Amino acid sequence: MKIGILGGGLCGLVAAHTLAEEHEVVLFEKMPFLGGCLSSYHIDDYWIERYYHHCFSGDRQLFSLIRKLGLWDRLEWHAGSTGYFSRDTLYPLTTPSQILRWPELSLTDKAKLAWLTLKAKKTDLLSLDDIPAETYILEHLGPRIYSSFFEPLLKSKFGKNRSKVSAAWLISRIAIRSDRGISGEHLGYLNGGFHQIIDGLEKSILSKGGKINLQTPVTSLSRKDGCWEINGESVDTVMSTLPPQELGNITGLMMPEIPYQGAACMTLGMERDVSEGIYWINMKDEGPYGAVVAHTNFIPRERYGEHIAYLASYFSGTVPARLDQKMREDFCTRFGLEEREIHWSRMAVDPWAGPVYTTGYRSLIPAYEKHGIYIAGMFSEENYPERSMEGSIRAGYRIATCIQKKEH
Structure with a gap:
């Protein structure tokens, strides 16, 4: 069977990697990577x-896939420190003593937050789907x-x-980030970068x-004539990871409307660290980005020869005008960085970065087959109520299984 796969993200690559064992697979990706x-x-x-x-x-x-690709020895664990930028002041919020000194909330408020964190892992998320x-x-x-x-x-x-946004998303977010020690969150990373997973899947598919x-x-x-044609190329079966409404625009078929938002992420290579050794900083003050993620306060700077940080922003519709310039200027001003201290910057923009998990989102999750087309991706059940690498891998395996079962 010849299978056409739309989209070369993690879900599409995992599905192609799995299906290529027994079938002829052709994958279509709009980007040059x-x-x-x-x-x-x-x-x-x-x-x-x-x-x-x-x-x-x-x-x-994810760990199972890393093993299969021969990358297990590169998986490592680090502590991820956190902070909050409020009223032009950066507050570290990693250790118990730092949290206790934080002036924005009372001791009673902090105790309530701690209670919510402990409770999150045991909470029935399905019951929160309809609650803002x-x-x-x-x-x-x-x-x-x-x-x-x-x-x-x-x-x-x-x-x-x-x-x-539903409480199911928020509590899920808190639960997944509650694996904490005295020095911060317990987080994993592949020494050398996650591109190794993408490269490994690509090699597997081609081989x-x-x-x-x-x-x-x-x-x-x-x-x-009983087949599908993708850009004029004939295939027996189609699997799509595109947002369902985008697939509907291409085919003219009625597809589910999933609420999405875009992401704009600036990456900076810098002379020095300006975030006081903190990995993840949430921004309370108004600005063109909502978080600063200092990669080299998580992974050692020595591997890169410079400091690396991300400025993260989300948007609906079109990306704001001159956002890259505004981000860079604001970051320099707010964190006391000279322009000459920036070695390079790159701006990544994806208008379909991920679903918005609104109340009632669970009822919007589409079936894995619609009009004879198999669909899976960030919008799938495996990525509810928070998208992740893990969810995309599970969705890729799930849709491959659906296709294989249909064939047999």
């Missing part, structure tokens, strides 16, 4: 992800904690959609006779 949100830049003699990445201790399918995150926090923790801590985070990530078409956006997909 593979990996989607897990793609990387090649800077001088090292690789760095376009969008910041790390993994968690419960990512079982805003409502949940106000009812369980009160208005002060919401306005001082959660509202700025929700605003920076979801903007005007923040009041629509099994699969075909990968880069810089080949799918402009037409139609049914003809």
Whole structure:
């Protein structure tokens, strides 16, 4: 059977890698590189992800794939420190003593936050699907904690959609980040970069006779004489990782409408660290980015020969004008960095970076087959209620199994 796969992100590559064992696979990717949100830049003699990445201790399918690709000895664990930038002041919030000294909340408020963190892993997320995150926090923790801590985070990530986001997403987010020790979160990374997973999957697909078409956006997909035609090429079966509404625009078929948002992420190579050794900084103050992720406060600077940081922003619709310039200027001003201290910067923009997990999102999750086309990706059940590398890998395996079962 000849299978056409639309999209060369992690989900599509895992599906192609699996299906190529027994079938003829041809993959279509609109970008000149593979990996989607897990793609990387090649800077001088090292690789760095376009969008910041790390993994968690419960990512079982990711670990299984890493083993299969012969990369297990490169998986390492580091502590991820956190901070909060408020009123032009950077507050470290990693150790218990730092949290206790934080002036934004009272001791009672901090105790409530600790209670929520402990409770998160045991919470039934399905029961929270229809409850707005805003409502949940106000009812369980009160208005002060919401306005001082959660509202700025929700605003920076979801903007005007923040009041629509479900408590299922928020509590899932807290639960997955609750693997903490005295020195911070317990987070994983591949020594050398996650591009090694993408490269390993690509080599696997090609070694099994699969075909990968880069810089080949799918402009037409139609049914003809019992087969499908993708850009005029005939295949027996189609699997798509595109947002369902985008697939609908290409085919003219009615597809589910999934709420999505875009991401704009600037990566900077710098002379020095300006984030006081902190890995992840949430920005409470208004600005063109909602978080600063200092990669080399997580992974040793010596591997790169310079400091690397990400400025993360999300948007709905089109990316704001001159966002890259505004990000860079704001970062220099706010963190006391001279322009001459920046070695390089790159801006990655993806208008379909991921779903917005609004209330009732679970009812929007589409079936794995629609109009005879198999669909899976960030919008799938495996990525609910928070997208991740783990979820995309599981979705890729799941859709491959669906196709194989249908064939047999």
